Amino acid sequence: AQSVTQLGSHVSVSEGALVLLRCNYSSSVPPYLFWYVQYPNQGLQLLLKYTSAATLVKGINGFEAEFKKSETSFHLTKPSAHMSDAAEYFCAVSDYGGSQGNLIFGKGTKLSVKP
Amino acid sequence: KAGVTQTPRYLIKTRGQQVTLSCSPISGHRSVSWYQQTPGQGLQFLFEYFSETQRNKGNFPGRFSGRQFSNSRSEMNVSTLELGDSALYLCASSSGVQGAGYGYTFGSGTRLTVV
Numbered sequence: 051a052q053s054v055t056q057l058g059s060h061v062s063v064s065e066g067a068l069v070l071l072r073c074n075y076s077s078s079v080p081p082y083l084f085w086y087v088q089y090p091n092q093g094l095q096l097l098l099k100y101t102s103a104a105t106l107v108k109g110i111n112g113f114e115a116e117f118k119k120s121e122t123s124f125h126l127t128k129p130s131a132h133m134s135d136a137a138e139y140f141c142a143v144s145d146y147g148g149s150q151g152n153l154i155f156g157k158g159t160k161l162s163v164k165p
Numbered sequence: 166k167a168g169v170t171q172t173p174r175y176l177i178k179t180r181g182q183q184v185t186l187s188c189s190p191i192s193g194h195r196s197v198s199w200y201q202q203t204p205g206q207g208l209q210f211l212f213e214y215f216s217e218t219q220r221n222k223g224n225f226p227g228r229f230s231g232r233q234f235s236n237s238r239s240e241m242n243v244s245t246l247e248l249g250d251s252a253l254y255l256c257a258s259s260s261g262v263q264g265a266g267y268g269y270t271f272g273s274g275t276r277l278t279v280v
Binding site: 084086091092093094095096099140142152153154155156157158 | 169171198200207208209210213221223255257268269270271272273274276
């Protein structure tokens with residue numbers, strides 16, 4: 051069965067510091083992996099997706115993630131945090147090709163950015 | 166291109182009542198999935214509809230049901246509401262066809278409160 055583990059339910063960084071949000075997955079087939087961001091009282095916005103084309107994936111707002119099969123990881127990074135990055139981030143996995151079926155989500159990581 | 170539209174945004178219902186939520190996907194998308202988000206359980210998959218047929222189903226009781234119309238719009242229904250059904254209900258739309266594009270676009274959700 052597929053699963054996603056996000057290490058750290060809360061992460062706090064200073065403005066301008068590196069952002070690193072951790073995600074490990076479990077899947078019996080080559081996975082499709084996603085990072086979503088959720089602002090208060092909003093839905094989920096897709097940041098980036100891995101669909102086996104390239105292991106380093108660049109997304110919106112300066113975020114990127116690297117797929118590491120040997121470590122079953124898909125960590126999200128951003129070189130320099132901005133106040134507007136404060137939100138909750140969710141990692142998700144799908145084994146149906148990413149266009150059908152269901153997403154399995156991690157529990158989420160709430161990112162705080164200090165001035 | 167219009168996004169995913171969910172109505173209503175907020176809803177307050179009494180225990181024992183039933184409720185219907187609506188989701189209009191992105192034009193051209195044939196797959197609509199529904200998710201329940203609660204602080205305790207996180208994001209959980211309810212079901213997915215593709216071309217008016219339920220294609221995947223999560224682990225929820227039969228009180229939760231859905232349907233999809235020929236124009237791809239979808240509704241979900243919850244009967245005999247319980248306090249524990251209070252949640253943010255999110256719908257996501259995708260092409261539904263592997264290779265036709267990956268990723269799911271979410272609506273802003275319907276916040277259901279059961280009193």
